[in-house]
Amino acid sequence: MITIAIDAMGGDFGPQITVPGALKCLEIVPDLRLILVGDEEKILPLIPRNLSSFVEVKHTDQFISMDEKPSRALRGMPDSSMRLAVQSVADGSADAIVSAGNTGALMAISRYVLQTLPGIDRPAIMARLPVKEGATYMLDLGANVDCQAEHLYQFAVMGTAFAAANGQVVQPRVALLNVGVESIKGNQQVRLASHQIAQSEALNYIGFIEGNDLFSGKADVIVCDGFVGNVALKASEGVMRLAAQKIQQKFSVWWLKWLGLLLRPFLKSLSKELDPTYLNGALLVGLQGIVVKGHGSSDEQSYTNAVMQAYREVANKSNDHFEEIMSQIEF
Amino acid sequence: MITIAIDAMGGDFGPQITVPGALKCLEIVPDLRLILVGDEEKILPLIPRNLSSFVEVKHTDQFISMDEKPSRALRGMPDSSMRLAVQSVADGSADAIVSAGNTGALMAISRYVLQTLPGIDRPAIMARLPVKEGATYMLDLGANVDCQAEHLYQFAVMGTAFAAANGQVVQPRVALLNVGVESIKGNQQVRLASHQIAQSEALNYIGFIEGNDLFSGKADVIVCDGFVGNVALKASEGVMRLAAQKIQQKFSVWWLKWLGLLLRPFLKSLSKELDPTYLNGALLVGLQGIVVKGHGSSDEQSYTNAVMQAYREVANKSNDHFEEIMSQIEF
Structure with missing residues (x-):
């Protein structure tokens, strides 16, 4: 089973796009579980009953707007949907995280919570x-x-x-x-x-x-x-x-x-x-964990693609290969 | 009569492209004169006799290669074809200059020889x-x-x-x-x-x-x-x-x-x-004089277009309007 955490509040359109976009992946691959992080009042009505056993909703009412300063998002919003979603990768409850939210905030939070790989100062898209x-x-x-x-x-x-x-x-x-x-x-x-x-x-x-x-x-x-x-x-x-x-x-x-x-x-x-980056989302590389950045203005299809990209990264264990090769390169 | 100085040696292909490319303009507009600056041994054979009265050839055997350092081109090559061509605008014998040569060198030489407009530190393409x-x-x-x-x-x-x-x-x-x-x-x-x-x-x-x-x-x-x-x-x-x-x-x-x-x-x-910049050449703006930069790999047609662009700038007196408006803007 592969578990992907979704920053359901991230992106220009929030849960309306991210939830159905992510849920569609459950129909594509059988071994997927989702953790949807965000306002449960907005998320729960979007989940059909037949899918509910594959989905966990983690409630929070804090979320980072698209024009929030990354430093404030990192330091002043400990319970943001993005932060909690990234956190679930750090604590092992999810294998990857997808967010279509504020790029700068995602960078700052991922770097702080997941840490970069040895020798890498900054993650890159x-x-x-x-x-x-x-x-x-x-x-x-x-x-x-x-x-x-x-x-x-x-x-x-x-x-x-x-x-x-x-x-x-x-x-x-x-x-x-x-x-x-x-x-x-x-x-x-x-x-x-x-x-x-x-x-x-x-x-x-x-x-x-x-x-x-x-x-x-x-x-x-x-x-x-x-x-x-x-x-x-x-x-x-x-x-x-x-x-x-x-x-x-x-x-x-x-x-x-x-x-x-x-x-x-x-x-x-x-x-x-x-x-x-719009079509499939982009990888944030250089982190100790798989982070996929969906485009802010993602539609349902491109959000599905972004979640599928995260799924494939986990399924192919490409991060393991990546880290193995990285460890052989001298800095 | 409008006179345009041509850095005949500039560009990836030199006189073979620049000379016929520039000469074609003489057929397009009647009131044009050209000063072709460069190696006369290479330039003279390319000028048909019927056009020779509209063309002056200024000989020099120094020219700036495409990978020359701008600082060396400026300080160490006082007789380069590019330098002499720009010089002819500064001394009033030409109304504009066209070069498809080394961009950095053309910048440095134009800035030194023609000077920038008041308030402008660097010309721009x-x-x-x-x-x-x-x-x-x-x-x-x-x-x-x-x-x-x-x-x-x-x-x-x-x-x-x-x-x-x-x-x-x-x-x-x-x-x-x-x-x-x-x-x-x-x-x-x-x-x-x-x-x-x-x-x-x-x-x-x-x-x-x-x-x-x-x-x-x-x-x-x-x-x-x-x-x-x-x-x-x-x-x-x-x-x-x-x-x-x-x-x-x-x-x-x-x-x-x-x-x-x-x-x-x-x-x-x-x-x-x-x-x-390939199709028509680009203007180097911010200088006290009209400088058009042709693309290094210009073919004959695009070189003709670059020279015609210089011609139009002179004919429309757009540099005068430009300088007039510039002088009204506070810095």
């Missing part, structure tokens, strides 16, 4: 990019908006360990996102990190990569500052929306209109795919 | 984004990879002055690119800049904007750090290439293949449009 072939993992996607070289180095280590643990490649190719490929390019953090990553024998460093190669599959792991990663992925999503509009404009004459209509759902799904 | 309707100017796109809040504020001022000088809007809406729209989001520079921009009465500040709104037309001016801007635009270009590939995969069955083929040129042109 990681997601799998849609590439032509294979898989590319990108981190950080917004947890750390001010990174030092040392943090970028740690992201490279975590990305490598994750890609290796997931068994796709033996020596994952690691690249650093930069404004050019020449060694003189970039800011100081990136140049210093490049030097540090290149010196590590455990990492298969292939150098700098530019924004236009994010989706080319040239690297298995792409490392960047959370500010840059967040903007780059969201820009990519935005551009697909623009493309969809332009295609409609282009094929607006009546005898081509059907073409635009034919392509629309395809482009829409591609645009969704381009925001993997 | 600005381009017009493809949006659904209207125009959105984005800066910086890579000239400044480490920005303080003060620089972001100056970019907001320059973007506003440019958008207003170009007459599209009276009070251009300025937005700051960030990882979220809530005031607690982002790094310190962005939050400080937001505060500073909001306090300026001359700026019509609409707050933070996320990556997915780059192409939505919500803002007339989008301000960001050069690292972030560069990666975001290049990522957008890369994603269109992925979309083109995915569409081909999707429609690969024989009876739909023609659909993929039909869409390919359209998606390709959209992908080009998404890298405006």
Whole structure:
């Protein structure tokens, strides 16, 4: 049996989305149990009687709003739904936790309650990019908006360990996102990190990569500052929306209109795919425990995907592999 | 008569691209003269006799490679083609200069030779984004990879002055690119800049904007750090290439293949449009003179577009309007 704790109050829409989204997973996999943390008055009416034996509701009336300061969420709200959900992983009553709530608060609480892995200062948000072939993992996607070289180095280590643990490649190719490929390019953090990553024998460093190669599959792991990663992925999503509009404009004459209509759902799904944090949630890596961050504006389907991602991480024991590989890497 | 100085040696392919690319402009507009700066042995054979009266060749055998350090290019290469071309704007023999060479060197040399406008510390690279309707100017796109809040504020001022000088809007809406729209989001520079921009009465500040709104037309001016801007635009270009590939995969069955083929040129042109610095070159704003940066890997057509952009800037006297508006803004 796998138990996943759900921060039912997290996200723009709260229990209305998180509860049915999470419950749907019970229909997909038989060996799942859920702990729904939050306001029981809002949660209980959403649970059909036939599922109630797979669900535990943990009541609390404290919850963290999307614009709460992470420091206040951490220090001043000991009984928040997010805090209690993370706590259930720390005390072993759950195997993973999913929250679509305040990212900064989730970072701060997870780091405090679960602790980071040895050698890791800060957890990072990681997601799998849609590439032509294979898989590319990108981190950080917004947890750390001010990174030092040392943090970028740690992201490279975590990305490598994750890609290796997931068994796709033996020596994952690691690249650093930069404004050019020449060694003189970039800011100081990136140049210093490049030097540090290149010196590590455990990492298969292939150098700098530019924004236009994010989706080319040239690297298995792409490392960047959370500010840059967040903007780059969201820009990519935005551009697909623009493309969809332009295609409609282009094929607006009546005898081509059907073409635009034919392509629309395809482009829409591609645009969704381009925001993997929305589509499936993102992993918070570097913690002693599995934490999946669902997108704040998740709909039911993407919340289900996020919970399923957490389930798979537990089922595949990928965190064990990950920690094993991490323990072999020198810092 | 408008005179444009061309750094003929700049760019990945040198005179082979820059000379024919620039010469093509002579066929488009009648009142243009060119000063081609570089190795005359390579340049002269590329000039057809009928055009020679519109072209002056300024010989030098020094040129700045794409991986030269900006500081060395500035201090150690007084006769580089780029330096002499910029110099010709400073001494009044040319009205604008176009270079597809080393960005860092062009920044450093332009700043030293032409000087920045009053109140501006650093020039920025600005381009017009493809949006659904209207125009959105984005800066910086890579000239400044480490920005303080003060620089972001100056970019907001320059973007506003440019958008207003170009007459599209009276009070251009300025937005700051960030990882979220809530005031607690982002790094310190962005939050400080937001505060500073909001306090300026001359700026019509609409707050933070996320990556997915780059192409939505919500803002007339989008301000960001050069690292972030560069990666975001290049990522957008890369994603269109992925979309083109995915569409081909999707429609690969024989009876739909023609659909993929039909869409390919359209998606390709959209992908080009998404890298405006490649398509048309980008303006280096904030200088006492017009400097257009062509993309390093410009082909003939995009080099022509870059020179035509410089021509239009001169012809429309937009730099005069720009400086006039700039002089009215308090710093």
